[in-house]
Amino acid sequence: MAKIAIIGLGLIGGSLGLALKAAKLPNLEIVGCDRDNEALAKARKLGATDKTTWNLREAVEDAAMVIISTPIVTTREVLEAIRDDLPPNCVVTDTGSTKAAVMTWARELLPREISFVGGHPMAGKEAASIDAAEATLFKDKPYCLIPSPDASEAAVQAVNGLINSIGGKALFLDAEEHDQFAAAISHLPIVMSTALFTLARSSLAWQDLSKLASSGFRDMTRLASGDPTMNHDISLTNRGAIIHWLDRYMEELSRYRDLLQEGKEGSLFELFTKAQLDRDAYINRTERHDEGPLPEIPPLNDQLASMLVGERLVQRMRDIGKLISGETPREPPDRKNNGGHRP
Amino acid sequence: MAKIAIIGLGLIGGSLGLALKAAKLPNLEIVGCDRDNEALAKARKLGATDKTTWNLREAVEDAAMVIISTPIVTTREVLEAIRDDLPPNCVVTDTGSTKAAVMTWARELLPREISFVGGHPMAGKEAASIDAAEATLFKDKPYCLIPSPDASEAAVQAVNGLINSIGGKALFLDAEEHDQFAAAISHLPIVMSTALFTLARSSLAWQDLSKLASSGFRDMTRLASGDPTMNHDISLTNRGAIIHWLDRYMEELSRYRDLLQEGKEGSLFELFTKAQLDRDAYINRTERHDEGPLPEIPPLNDQLASMLVGERLVQRMRDIGKLISGETPREPPDRKNNGGHRP
Numbered sequence: 001m002a003k004i005a006i007i008g009l010g011l012i013g014g015s016l017g018l019a020l021k022a023a024k025l026p027n028l029e030i031v032g033c034d035r036d037n038e039a040l041a042k043a044r045k046l047g048a049t050d051k052t053t054w055n056l057r058e059a060v061e062d063a064a065m066v067i068i069s070t071p072i073v074t075t076r077e078v079l080e081a082i083r084d085d086l087p088p089n090c091v092v093t094d095t096g097s098t099k100a101a102v103m104t105w106a107r108e109l110l111p112r113e114i115s116f117v118g119g120h121p122m123a124g125k126e127a128a129s130i131d132a133a134e135a136t137l138f139k140d141k142p143y144c145l146i147p148s149p150d151a152s153e154a155a156v157q158a159v160n161g162l163i164n165s166i167g168g169k170a171l172f173l174d175a176e177e178h179d180q181f182a183a184a185i186s187h188l189p190i191v192m193s194t195a196l197f198t199l200a201r202s203s204l205a206w207q208d209l210s211k212l213a214s215s216g217f218r219d220m221t222r223l224a225s226g227d228p229t230m231n232h233d234i235s236l237t238n239r240g241a242i243i244h245w246l247d248r249y250m251e252e253l254s255r256y257r258d259l260l261q262e263g264k265e266g267s268l269f270e271l272f273t274k275a276q277l278d279r280d281a282y283i284n285r286t287e288r289h290d291e292g293p294l295p296e297i298p299p300l301n302d303q304l305a306s307m308l309v310g311e312r313l314v315q316r317m318r319d320i321g322k323l324i325s326g327e328t329p330r331e332p333p334d335r336k337n338n339g340g341h342r343p
Numbered sequence: 344m345a346k347i348a349i350i351g352l353g354l355i356g357g358s359l360g361l362a363l364k365a366a367k368l369p370n371l372e373i374v375g376c377d378r379d380n381e382a383l384a385k386a387r388k389l390g391a392t393d394k395t396t397w398n399l400r401e402a403v404e405d406a407a408m409v410i411i412s413t414p415i416v417t418t419r420e421v422l423e424a425i426r427d428d429l430p431p432n433c434v435v436t437d438t439g440s441t442k443a444a445v446m447t448w449a450r451e452l453l454p455r456e457i458s459f460v461g462g463h464p465m466a467g468k469e470a471a472s473i474d475a476a477e478a479t480l481f482k483d484k485p486y487c488l489i490p491s492p493d494a495s496e497a498a499v500q501a502v503n504g505l506i507n508s509i510g511g512k513a514l515f516l517d518a519e520e521h522d523q524f525a526a527a528i529s530h531l532p533i534v535m536s537t538a539l540f541t542l543a544r545s546s547l548a549w550q551d552l553s554k555l556a557s558s559g560f561r562d563m564t565r566l567a568s569g570d571p572t573m574n575h576d577i578s579l580t581n582r583g584a585i586i587h588w589l590d591r592y593m594e595e596l597s598r599y600r601d602l603l604q605e606g607k608e609g610s611l612f613e614l615f616t617k618a619q620l621d622r623d624a625y626i627n628r629t630e631r632h633d634e635g636p637l638p639e640i641p642p643l644n645d646q647l648a649s650m651l652v653g654e655r656l657v658q659r660m661r662d663i664g665k666l667i668s669g670e671t672p673r674e675p676p677d678r679k680n681n682g683g684h685r686p
Contacts, residue, residue: 122557142555171554184543185552185560192535192563194618195595200527201621210625211514212485213528214465218626219562220532225622228615235611239603246600250593252538257589260582268578272571275537278544279568282553283561 001027005063007056007078008070009034009043011124012095014133016067017048019166022135033059042130057085065091065158067119072096072233079109086114091155093119093162097182097230099146099175101237106148115155118146120178121168122186128227136167143168144182146175183241187234188249191242193223194231344370347505348406350399350421351413352377352386354467355438357476359410360391362509365478376402385473400428408434408501410462415439415576422452429457434498436462436505440525440573442489442518444580449491458498461489463521464511465529471570479510486511487525489518526584530577531592534585536566537574 004020006013009032017030032049033056034040040052053059060066060082068075075094086092092114096102099118106116123141125132143163147156163170173181200209200217235242259268347363349356352375360373375392376399377383383395396402403409403425411418418437429435435457439445442461449459466484468475486506490499506513516524543552543560578585602611 122555124558141557144555173551177551181548181551181555184546184548185556189539189559189563191596191599192539194615195592195599196532196535197618197622198614199592199595201618201625203527205524205527208516208520208524209528210629212465212487212524214484215467216532216566217528219565220535221622222562223559224618225626226615226619228612228619231615232608232612235603236608239606243600243603246596246603249538249542250596250600252542253534253589253593253596256534256538257586257593260578260586260589263582265575265579269571269575271541272537272569272574275540275544275567276569276571279540279564282544283568286553 001029002064003029003031003062005031005033005059005066006049007033007059007066007068007082008074009036009039009048009052009130010069011128011130011132011137012121013067013069014039014043014046014048014130015123015135015137016069016095016166017043018046018133018135019138020162021047023165025165031059031063039130046130046133048130048133056081060085060087060090062087063090065093065162067162068092068094068096071227071229072098072102072237075102076105076109079105083109083111083114086111088113089152090114091158092116093159095119095121096237097186097234098238099144099173099178099182103146103148103175112150115151116148117151117155117159118144118148118175119159119163120144120146120182123168124226126222126225128230138163139167141168142171144178145170145172146178147172179238180241180244183238183245187238187242188245190223190226190231190234191246192249193221197221197224344372345407346372346374346405348374348376348402348409349392350376350402350409350411350425351417352379352382352391352395352473353412354471354473354475354480355464356410356412357382357386357389357391357473358466358478358480359412359438359509360386361389361476361478362481363505364390366508368508374402374406382473389473389476391473391476399424403428403430403433405430406433408436408505410505411435411437411439414570414572415441415445415580418445419448419452422448426452426454426457429454431456432495433457434501435459436502438462438464439580440529440577441581442487442516442521442525446489446491446518455493458494459491460494460498460502461487461491461518461521462502462506463487463489463525466511467569469565469568469570471573481506482510484511485514487514487516487521489516489521522581523584523587526581526588530581530585531588533566533569533574533577534589535592536564540564540567 006017009017013032013034017032020028020030029051030049032040032043032052033054034043034052035054037054040054043049043052056078066082066086068078070078075096092106092110093116094102096118097120099120103116103118106118110116121138121141121143123137145156145159145163160170200206200213203209256268256271259271349360352360356375356377360375363371363373372394373392375383375386375395376397377386377395378397380397383397386392386395399421409425409429411421413421418439435449435453436459437445440463442463446459446461449461453459464481464484464486466480488499488502488506503513543549543556546552599611599614602614
């Protein structure tokens with residue numbers, strides 16, 4: 001019987017339990033550990049665990065693998081609390097959203113014979129509690145793997161196997177790469193989303209704004225409903241990379257601001273068109289390959305892109321020319337998609 | 344028999360046709376008009392119209408109401424093209440995302456006896472074509488109404504009735520208010536989304552970033568897939584308000600940047616917590632009232648908020664204090680939701 005201990009039964013810990021149970025691996029015992037009795041009771045009720053305990057020592061005793069799925073800052077406390085009780089050759093992994101700090105703590109705190117393999121499933125939702133746990137949360141989602149330099153090959157393969165068995169797509173990275181990339185596509189978006197909601201909410205016009213707001217605003221502020229503890233811990237442990245991407249993002253916004261200010265509508269149209277073409281290509285490629293490994297994504301053929309942009313631009317400029325010159329065509333518009341519209 | 348002409352059979356025009364047909368109003372004829380033969384054929388096939396025509400004059404002949412659902416810039420051309428053919432007492436409305444420019448054009452171009460009532464349904468999706476049209480697109484969504492100063496009471500009530508019959512929630516605004524509010528909750532998010540996608544896409548690390556990107560990045564860049572023509576026309580006709588909100592948004596982002604730079608993690612935690620509490624309250628109120636009129640949204644009781652924030656903050660600061668002091672508690676974490684996690 002192989003025992004896996006999951007420490008921290010929130011959305012991720014609970015979903016890991018459910019996904020492992022759904023994988024029906026033979027001879028596997030899943031022990032869940034959380035200080036919160038309610039989370040333990042829910043884990044049992046959901047069937048996310050075979051056994052639960054409040055006691056960390058009991059949880060890790062004889063465990064072949066320990067998965068720490070607490071907030072990042074708490075992971076350090078857990079590593080300190082369990083280090084003396086880990087069985088030899090135990091594999092330890094975590095699920096935190098930043099990796100450099102956790103890798104350092106593991107190197108400092110864990111005994112040499114324990115292999116630490118950092119993990120970060122790129123899956124989640126606003127709700128942080130086990131109530132939102134799902135067995136399919138990791139299915140077809142990237143799952144980052146960051147082995148510590150002295151982790152054994154067997155340990156790395158064990159965590160890789162865990163990812164495969166829950167349907168995730170393992171991506172090997174080093175901690176610094178991971179934190180830079182995650183800052184761009186995950187941590188910056190959290191700050192963007194929180195800043196947009198906070199700005200709108202603190203406006204004197206909020207009562208009116210909130211009445212007008214629709215799906216666009218709702219989507220763009222979704223990440224603001226994320227767990228503040230997680231968002232805080234991310235900020236604490238990935239400060240440099242987030243500042244880097246925030247600076248680049250503010251530069252990018254300034255570019256749009258300048259184009260608006262200078263009335264460079266043609267350039268804005270090019271930007272919007274290029275973004276649409278590239279994002280559609282990205283989404284289509286991602287969705288088409290959802291069943292297999294993630295594809296290499298070649299850049300959109302630039303000649304093709306500028307041809308497409310150019311064609312639309314010429315047409316658009318012609319329309320605007322008419323508008324500005326006051327010319328009155330006695331004919332309906334001749335563009336496709338001419339009901340295009342979004343709030 | 345009352346005739347409604349829909350000019351521009353894209354997502355919005357097509358959805359209006361479908362929604363009106365689904366409302367089964369007696370003695371109503373819906374005529375669709377578009378320059379694009381494919382859109383006309385699709386409108387017929389979807390049953391969004393009773394009749395279609397390529398000819399604007401034929402479309403508006405004897406119409407009781409004309410709905411212009413073309414891109415904003417094209418609306419001016421359409422107003423010019425139809426003004427001499429509109430029957431007396433015809434009500435004209437539009438569906439554009441900005442209102443000040445359209446209201447000015449209508450005042451300049453339409454005969455005095457024609458009532459213009461600007462409209463803006465706060466509903467949409469990325470796809471701009473009639474292929475994405477849905478009869479329920481407007482259900483429970485805000486629909487802004489901006490009557491021109493000399494529109495007749497009957498005309499205003501006619502457009503209000505149209506909105507009711509397709510399940511929308513009419514919101515009366517003046518054009519400048521509308522454009523300011525829409526800039527904050529709709530146009531700024533379009534720029535934010537486009538800028539994020541463009542920044543990530545132009546990064547040398549894009550191949551890696553795109554492999555790591557998950558639902559958060561996908562949601563935050565959804566608006567970048569919007570119709571470039573619409574986005575361009577919004578930028579052209581609401582420049583001042585968008586610049587205003589972009590400036591305020593960049594100030595807000597700078598605040599986060601400074602807190603990160605100065606290591607003010609406590610203040611960041613407060614920001615994240617306040618945003619989560621306020622957004623959850625906003626979403627809950629919105630969803631709870633989805634069946635009725637939009638509620639007045641009182642600000643979250645500030646004392647309550649700071650109490651909640653304060654409690655969590657104290658606990659969090661205690662954890663971080665332990666982390667920094669290197670204190671090693673021999674106990675598991677005692678916070679709830681301690682598996683909170685998102686990519």
